Amino acid sequence: AANYDENASAKKFANYTVFKGKAALSISPILPVFSKPESGGSRVNRNGSVMLTFFPAVGQRKYDFTKKQLFALSPTEVGSLISLGAAESCEFFHDPSMKSSHEGQVKKSLSITPLGNDNGYFLNISVMNNVEKTNERMSVPVTKAEFAVMRTALSFALPHIMGWDQALTCHPQSPSAPAS
Amino acid sequence: AANYDENASAKKFANYTVFKGKAALSISPILPVFSKPESGGSRVNRNGSVMLTFFPAVGQRKYDFTKKQLFALSPTEVGSLISLGAAESCEFFHDPSMKSSHEGQVKKSLSITPLGNDNGYFLNISVMNNVEKTNERMSVPVTKAEFAVMRTALSFALPHIMGWDQALTCHPQSPSAPAS
Amino acid sequence: AANYDENASAKKFANYTVFKGKAALSISPILPVFSKPESGGSRVNRNGSVMLTFFPAVGQRKYDFTKKQLFALSPTEVGSLISLGAAESCEFFHDPSMKSSHEGQVKKSLSITPLGNDNGYFLNISVMNNVEKTNERMSVPVTKAEFAVMRTALSFALPHIMGWDQALTCHPQSPSAPAS
Amino acid sequence: AANYDENASAKKFANYTVFKGKAALSISPILPVFSKPESGGSRVNRNGSVMLTFFPAVGQRKYDFTKKQLFALSPTEVGSLISLGAAESCEFFHDPSMKSSHEGQVKKSLSITPLGNDNGYFLNISVMNNVEKTNERMSVPVTKAEFAVMRTALSFALPHIMGWDQALTCHPQSPSAPAS
Numbered sequence: 001a002a003n004y005d006e007n008a009s010a011k012k013f014a015n016y017t018v019f020k021g022k023a024a025l026s027i028s029p030i031l032p033v034f035s036k037p038e039s040g041g042s043r044v045n046r047n048g049s050v051m052l053t054f055f056p057a058v059g060q061r062k063y064d065f066t067k068k069q070l071f072a073l074s075p076t077e078v079g080s081l082i083s084l085g086a087a088e089s090c091e092f093f094h095d096p097s098m099k100s101s102h103e104g105q106v107k108k109s110l111s112i113t114p115l116g117n118d119n120g121y122f123l124n125i126s127v128m129n130n131v132e133k134t135n136e137r138m139s140v141p142v143t144k145a146e147f148a149v150m151r152t153a154l155s156f157a158l159p160h161i162m163g164w165d166q167a168l169t170c171h172p173q174s175p176s177a178p179a180s
Numbered sequence: 181a182a183n184y185d186e187n188a189s190a191k192k193f194a195n196y197t198v199f200k201g202k203a204a205l206s207i208s209p210i211l212p213v214f215s216k217p218e219s220g221g222s223r224v225n226r227n228g229s230v231m232l233t234f235f236p237a238v239g240q241r242k243y244d245f246t247k248k249q250l251f252a253l254s255p256t257e258v259g260s261l262i263s264l265g266a267a268e269s270c271e272f273f274h275d276p277s278m279k280s281s282h283e284g285q286v287k288k289s290l291s292i293t294p295l296g297n298d299n300g301y302f303l304n305i306s307v308m309n310n311v312e313k314t315n316e317r318m319s320v321p322v323t324k325a326e327f328a329v330m331r332t333a334l335s336f337a338l339p340h341i342m343g344w345d346q347a348l349t350c351h352p353q354s355p356s357a358p359a360s
Numbered sequence: 361a362a363n364y365d366e367n368a369s370a371k372k373f374a375n376y377t378v379f380k381g382k383a384a385l386s387i388s389p390i391l392p393v394f395s396k397p398e399s400g401g402s403r404v405n406r407n408g409s410v411m412l413t414f415f416p417a418v419g420q421r422k423y424d425f426t427k428k429q430l431f432a433l434s435p436t437e438v439g440s441l442i443s444l445g446a447a448e449s450c451e452f453f454h455d456p457s458m459k460s461s462h463e464g465q466v467k468k469s470l471s472i473t474p475l476g477n478d479n480g481y482f483l484n485i486s487v488m489n490n491v492e493k494t495n496e497r498m499s500v501p502v503t504k505a506e507f508a509v510m511r512t513a514l515s516f517a518l519p520h521i522m523g524w525d526q527a528l529t530c531h532p533q534s535p536s537a538p539a540s
Numbered sequence: 541a542a543n544y545d546e547n548a549s550a551k552k553f554a555n556y557t558v559f560k561g562k563a564a565l566s567i568s569p570i571l572p573v574f575s576k577p578e579s580g581g582s583r584v585n586r587n588g589s590v591m592l593t594f595f596p597a598v599g600q601r602k603y604d605f606t607k608k609q610l611f612a613l614s615p616t617e618v619g620s621l622i623s624l625g626a627a628e629s630c631e632f633f634h635d636p637s638m639k640s641s642h643e644g645q646v647k648k649s650l651s652i653t654p655l656g657n658d659n660g661y662f663l664n665i666s667v668m669n670n671v672e673k674t675n676e677r678m679s680v681p682v683t684k685a686e687f688a689v690m691r692t693a694l695s696f697a698l699p700h701i702m703g704w705d706q707a708l709t710c711h712p713q714s715p716s717a718p719a720s
Contacts, residue, residue: 041191343554
């Protein structure tokens, strides 16, 4: 247990947050999970992701983080975002309860639409709950400079959330030569 | 031997796989092999590669991995793929028995052709066996977003499969100052 | 204290400096600061930055470093610089005493303007001191090749000054299996 | 001394070599040199570089490495190469004896000129020795795919030969909390 705590405290977290008039958007990378090491090595069990967290403004420069909405980008969705042309849009749909008995109750969508004139993008989240009959929407305008930060950070993160950095930099030592 | 097992279990594997109607495609990086360290250091003995594995669908969302066909991209072939223009094609030819007595028996080719309208690419593998008179073909359509993932992952992998990351980040400590 | 000195001496510094007729410009990366590790891990407390240091020429190939002017680029300002089109300009304004009683006394601005014909940029700093009634200006022409170095170095630095490299490469070991 | 040998043997070398009809070209990265660690840390003493090695063909697929000519690209020259447009050229001039009594005896130049039709580049080296009245020239055509490998490898190498990776990833531990 002591060992586990030591590991948890070694974890580091970082994000990139933009605060705008009606809402804020924070993005942060999440590591992949590898299987336990076995004799043949270990493999990626679950891909990492890039988590988008939207939270609404509740006053001037005041935001309510408890009303946050999350959207986790898969590697392919990250690929879509970093290859987005200046005038292009994209939209992703998630069902947080997919393949469970609650499938279809909540529908999340994230759309990215150009602000126009090569000026950045709107990032819009919509969370529709068919049981509670609610539809939360938040929209954050992202400038060209802010999107360049996201594009660079996501391009950097992509090989890491896929585990390729660990596959490519884990160099087991060759067995030491026998002492003669 | 215990040492060797410990090393093998430290190895990590990662891939990026897209599952389509008729076949799936998985790509994964393979490390270069360095020579044994000598007094003057060690050198890349064999370049790494990026392995493409195609395997056919045998039902809805069911794939037969035992019928897989492999194609290992060299650094220059990776360079070709990551610099491919939106409307461009490329094709590579491999002979798995090159420079052996079986040379010419099996001919592999990989071609990458645009889907059209800046929408991604077809990746096509053909394995022609002149002895068994067989010709296996598989084709996987890759969306623009999926190709962006491949391009980013391959650009990241390229310096690693060439060993440049190890040449550039292995900083031998300067000899420690004599104890006084 | 001995521990602290050891740490300080482990720090490494690097920059990229261009020397021109009237002034020189040096850029160097500054690491983010993480909070102290707690049970839940540690977070970025303060983002890193890329420091621009301008210092004037006082003779042929002689520069006076004591007359330097500093400008620290935030992650978003770095994003602005690395996404700058060939014919585009950008300008940033800083107040080193923001939110203190001296707010507004000193106004710094950095502007980046194209040299024309896809030939690089002028980087101009202006430091206006309303109390001392001074206005220091320096301007450094940066060639296309030098700007490519800055763009590449800043793109590399960006995930690091945001702490994403540490969030993505700090892989706490899973608790070791109990000895049996 | 034993310590020193151990360090030398830990060094790793990697290159990227293209073999063509009349000559071959090998590129490999060279690390920067930091000053000895002092109380305030250590700094880059000498930038690294990317070494280009040309050697002539002396028969079919036979090359004479003893007749090699070297050209070491500085960070800014690397920036010039990686930002080269498809139809652009560049040329660099080096004097290996600069600032010595032999200055001007040997003049090296490297020029990069497009093959045409977005098909890659010629890399041409010329080494003119005014004392021995010799002028060695070698020229290597580099395909678009091979140049993409060079561009990617050089972009990767650039922050490393400038020492920015060490400045950005060397995270001295904060002093450990006092034992209570």
